Amino acid sequence: MIQTDAQSLEPTMSHSPQTAILVIGGAEDKVHGREILQTFFNRSGGRDAQIAIIPSASREPAAIGNRYRDIFEDMGAKAVRILDIRERYQGEDPIWQNDLEDCTGVFMTGGDQLRLCSLLADTPLMEKILLQVQRGEIVLAGTSAGAAVMGYHMIAGGGSGESPNRSLVDMTTGLGILPQVIVDQHFHNRNRMARLISAISANPDRIGVGIDEDTCALFEGDGLIQVLGKGTVTIIDPGEVDYTNEPYVDAINPLSIFNLRVHVLTYGDRYHIPTRSLHVPEQRLSA
Amino acid sequence: MIQTDAQSLEPTMSHSPQTAILVIGGAEDKVHGREILQTFFNRSGGRDAQIAIIPSASREPAAIGNRYRDIFEDMGAKAVRILDIRERYQGEDPIWQNDLEDCTGVFMTGGDQLRLCSLLADTPLMEKILLQVQRGEIVLAGTSAGAAVMGYHMIAGGGSGESPNRSLVDMTTGLGILPQVIVDQHFHNRNRMARLISAISANPDRIGVGIDEDTCALFEGDGLIQVLGKGTVTIIDPGEVDYTNEPYVDAINPLSIFNLRVHVLTYGDRYHIPTRSLHVPEQRLSA
Known part of the structure; x- marks a missing residue:
């Protein structure tokens, strides 16, 4: 057997225990219980929340920005502003960075993850957000394209x-907020298991996290993922993979990969990345 | 952690070392290289092959039967007959059983797996085929619906x-030829990973085998699976699963399942069910 050269998954960024990052699989409930958005709002301080919305992934940033602003204002946020960044130079403008000073929550909408990355990656604004997230000063959320950008390696597109x-998956570089994972969103809804397996075959030092619609993987500072919402979070852990033909095969021939470990998690389930351990809620065990 | 009550996978049927069962994911090449059909032909004895085609899964049994007859005759088979069983009583008729006496290969076509099972399950004809397959006297192949029936538990239908x-998968009883596995066909082509995971969650004493189109899992007598064809065979092994909410959750809520082991295999890869061990072809390792 060939031993794959899997690197250690020691976090490359340190997070404070208060760090909270909500990675949402898209199409989260905006009308009824709004559980995931309410969790973001509550974690951001509830009625003391000062929320910044980044709608830059969208081609209709004004409309989508206003939609989320209305939701968070309706919940009772102290302040909601829209960082309607449409050009890369805006991410270097100190005015926008000052806007973040009092912020307690930042929400990245859906749209096109390539557009979001091209506008934000490596800008002073993004670096400031990252620093504040790591310190636990800001709660960060991203849905759909806003979720896809979380990893260092990003799925830009692909098929099913x-x-x-x-060739089933197009990889590029994301914002690196959660460098150890490769996120895929609308996961079972759009039948993306084969493309995430393909992405992980090429990057066996990462962990695949596939998030269904109206579902959230809540990452906390110590590497704990907790599941919220109506669907599943699928973990694809290649830590024990002992063979893949990925380095040897051409782009269109199928991939072999032996010994993936796969977990399908639902509401309340928790997965701890550093120890690869799983936890089910106590009340479920006594059901 | 809850320990699931996974039973041992000791085979419930004994197979001779010569046993060969080709489980084909549908849409196998019938025109160009015809690799999978040629393998079935060769294993059945090549120019000495006497092949029986069972087209009973299909609503157009004459057309599909003739199509395969033409292919095997074109390859040079000594004899090809079509067991065009359209009523259950035919499976009890000694004439059809006598037809099997000289047979070296039996091929079950695609169509509707429920129809195939309702016509063949527990008939003297099917029992005779099974006995001859176990003894290594007959090579058995099934494609699409003809593959779906192989397990004791059968996927009758489902969604993606x-x-x-x-509720994503409808389970019923198959022909039990390979009782230890649950087969799904047209696997990645029709995005069936979530339904096979759902089937395995409910039956964690089995192994899921998802077979892509123009791909074959060749089962040999000692529990060895070898992959032929252009796509992948996906093994879903729940042997180490330590929690699933399947017994507690209602039909439409999502399933949790922890610690599935998943292998994606391609041409030439082999998987040995009794020892759960994987083998990659030697020439691949030196590539």
């Missing part, structure tokens, strides 16, 4: 309905 | 585009 293969 | 959940 095929055997896993290298 | 949803989180794994109990």
